[in-house]
Amino acid sequence: MKRSPANMALRWSGRILVAAILLFVLLPGIVVAITAFNDRAILAFPPQAWSLRWFWRAFSYSDFGRGFWNGLTVTLWASSIALVVGAAFAIAIHRYNFVLKSLLEGILLSPLIIPHYTIGLGVLILASQAGAGRGFPLVILTHVLLVLPFVMRSTFISLENLDGRLELAASSLGARPGRILLTVTIPLLLPGLLSGWLFAAILSFNEFTATLFVSSQATQTLPVAMYNYVREFADPTLAALSVIYIAVTALLLSLANAFLGLGKILNVDAH
Amino acid sequence: MLMHTDRMGATAGSEAGRQGQPAVQLDGVTKRFGNSVALHEAWLKIQPGEFMTLLGPSGCGKTTLLNLVAGFLEADGGEIFIEGTLVTETPAHQREIGIVFQNYALFPHMSVANNIAYGLKTRGIDRKQIARRVDEALALVRLDGFGDRKPRQLSGGQQQRVALARALVIKPKVLLLDEPFSALDKNLRGSMQVELKQIQRELGVTTIFVTHDQGEALSMSDRIAVMSAGRIRQIAAPGDVYRRPADRFVASFVGNVNVLAGRLVERRGEVATVSVGDMRLEVPAAPLAKLAIGDDVDVFIRPEHLAVTSGRTPGSLCGTVTTQVFQGDHIDLYIDITGVARAPVLLRAPGIAALSSCPAGADVGLTVGSDDVVAFPPEAREP
Numbered sequence: 001m002k003r004s005p006a007n008m009a010l011r012w013s014g015r016i017l018v019a020a021i022l023l024f025v026l027l028p029g030i031v032v033a034i035t036a037f038n039d040r041a042i043l044a045f046p047p048q049a050w051s052l053r054w055f056w057r058a059f060s061y062s063d064f065g066r067g068f069w070n071g072l073t074v075t076l077w078a079s080s081i082a083l084v085v086g087a088a089f090a091i092a093i094h095r096y097n098f099v100l101k102s103l104l105e106g107i108l109l110s111p112l113i114i115p116h117y118t119i120g121l122g123v124l125i126l127a128s129q130a131g132a133g134r135g136f137p138l139v140i141l142t143h144v145l146l147v148l149p150f151v152m153r154s155t156f157i158s159l160e161n162l163d164g165r166l167e168l169a170a171s172s173l174g175a176r177p178g179r180i181l182l183t184v185t186i187p188l189l190l191p192g193l194l195s196g197w198l199f200a201a202i203l204s205f206n207e208f209t210a211t212l213f214v215s216s217q218a219t220q221t222l223p224v225a226m227y228n229y230v231r232e233f234a235d236p237t238l239a240a241l242s243v244i245y246i247a248v249t250a251l252l253l254s255l256a257n258a259f260l261g262l263g264k265i266l267n268v269d270a271h
Numbered sequence: 272m273l274m275h276t277d278r279m280g281a282t283a284g285s286e287a288g289r290q291g292q293p294a295v296q297l298d299g300v301t302k303r304f305g306n307s308v309a310l311h312e313a314w315l316k317i318q319p320g321e322f323m324t325l326l327g328p329s330g331c332g333k334t335t336l337l338n339l340v341a342g343f344l345e346a347d348g349g350e351i352f353i354e355g356t357l358v359t360e361t362p363a364h365q366r367e368i369g370i371v372f373q374n375y376a377l378f379p380h381m382s383v384a385n386n387i388a389y390g391l392k393t394r395g396i397d398r399k400q401i402a403r404r405v406d407e408a409l410a411l412v413r414l415d416g417f418g419d420r421k422p423r424q425l426s427g428g429q430q431q432r433v434a435l436a437r438a439l440v441i442k443p444k445v446l447l448l449d450e451p452f453s454a455l456d457k458n459l460r461g462s463m464q465v466e467l468k469q470i471q472r473e474l475g476v477t478t479i480f481v482t483h484d485q486g487e488a489l490s491m492s493d494r495i496a497v498m499s500a501g502r503i504r505q506i507a508a509p510g511d512v513y514r515r516p517a518d519r520f521v522a523s524f525v526g527n528v529n530v531l532a533g534r535l536v537e538r539r540g541e542v543a544t545v546s547v548g549d550m551r552l553e554v555p556a557a558p559l560a561k562l563a564i565g566d567d568v569d570v571f572i573r574p575e576h577l578a579v580t581s582g583r584t585p586g587s588l589c590g591t592v593t594t595q596v597f598q599g600d601h602i603d604l605y606i607d608i609t610g611v612a613r614a615p616v617l618l619r620a621p622g623i624a625a626l627s628s629c630p631a632g633a634d635v636g637l638t639v640g641s642d643d644v645v646a647f648p649p650e651a652r653e654p
Contacts, residue, residue: 165376168343171363172370173390173441183389187380 029246036239043234054240064241067225071205073136074221078143079151079200085144086151086200087193091185094159109149119145120213127214134216142214146207147200154199158192198256202249292355294319294477295340295445300349302335309335311501312349317445319354320475322468326488327498328524333481336498337447340479342366353444364393369438369476370447373454375430377422383409383433384418390441408436411470428459435467439474446471448480452487464491485525489513497521513573514643515555522571522645529577529616531608533570533646535562545570545646548588548611552639554646561648568646574619576641579604579629588637590616592629604629606637 031045036054038047058064086108093105111119123142124134132138162185170180186193208223215224226238295317302310310332317323325333338344340351342363351359358366369390377386384405391401409415412432422430431451438446451467452460468491471478482488488495489509496506497520505517516522523530536551537544543556547570559568580587590608593615602625605615618637620629629635 163374163376165372165374166378168341168363169370169372169376169437170378170389171343172341172366172368172447173437174364174367174393175389176364176393179393184378 032239036243041235054236057237058241063225067222071221075204077140078204082147082151083197087155090152090155116209120210124213143204150199151196154196158189296352298350322478322493324480324488324492324495331498332501369443371434371451373450375434387437408440412436446478519647531570570646574617577618578640580636
């Protein structure tokens, strides 16, 4: 069959559109990555001279180091707490019918629609009312709220793919509900739980808006430290940091994909 | 521990037999889902070692009944007894029941051996004994040496055997089979049926088998409970279900059957006489109790009970052959009998003689060569 000119035009305009969208998505990252290698102490594009000195600066600036470790502490605690709480709620909501079930589900998923600054501000007001200081527990609590929906979603998907007859078979074989949970349900949900934890961790580590409200100089995370830096300096250190960040995250996700089969989980495939 | 080994030592059948109790007893068990009644007052007694089949179309309540016995569902009414003990409120994990699901439901993250060992571990049996009993169970289902494989590395038939071994290794009081053959291809199905029946007889384990396949039900069961619309229609041995169906539903669901229009002529005790055209047939009187002499009846005749006669003999039916279907060991003849049957009547002629003697278009006479004819009131009159 011969293609008509109109058909060809449609094909090509489609390809150009896809290319334009890809460029649009990747452009900020590309610009920042190139800027990171600029020798001059201003955020200018395109660079006139090349240098790696901003990478050195990114590593040696003490607020970034502290922010990194603060962020890691908050992330590990927040995503782990969210994993336990979110998975438990997901299992309860999936398994049992109770009054206000859909309301509970709605509330737990609401951080998806409530802006981060609202949550940050809300937690800050509550904390000052309760007389709680702006320590790590407050930052961690805020992050748990923010990442909970993602852990729950991920657990939900795994639960949907879990054959309920496996649990029935286990109970017919004499296993009490607790034993079934530990020997059948959780092992089979594990890939979903791990991927949920991973997304929670990435989100938490990147989170800025709510953290800005609830953190202090002592508890500021890397994104907050970066924000404070850019208010004082206008050199490409942040661009260098971004490149490091993207590279590390990509590496971690590739490893996770290789060992956990991330794609399989995200494609809602049980077997 | 001691108590365990004691009980495991005795087979389930003999223990219950000593007590003279049915292995499973349902007293008016009812289950509703919302407004619809999935199971309506089921009464059923299953004897120790018996192979009881629940047969019916999908949605008839057979799986609901199975889940109630297993403890996966709670009854809304009635009582369930296992070996004489009331278990209506007992949770599934305390009922000591083995179940094989249609999709086998093997634990995908465990090896075959660990799948089979699962029920033994929950009972706190020591490792050595578990290893020995897992090996015995593997041998029983002829899968020696497969213990280290994962379920996904096995064929459908092998997975089913693992599921069977996993259910049997705990020496269950009752073995429940939920359409276990429907996922297997036809050839494998036949051999698995023979194997399962052999194992079941060897161990003497009381079995409840759920199926919608009347062939499976007839060939494997000691007794069949035919179900439809949440009710048990008939409980009887396969031969009796086939020869003396209790109602229209059972007659048409189990086996092939021709429905012919007839008339009630006479009633004498347990036997009634009906006429179909010029032919007179004796049928059980009980289903026709509410009818008056001269009323219309539907007469149910199996294809293999009809025979072709050479000429027109008195007291036979006349028809015209519409289609011949060669089936190898027999011939299916479809015969048009105007005024008596709405659809062409199916006749199963043994051998291949009918191939030449009854070509399509030939006028033939029909006789009934069996006492196994039943009649029921026409559909509208059914209560």
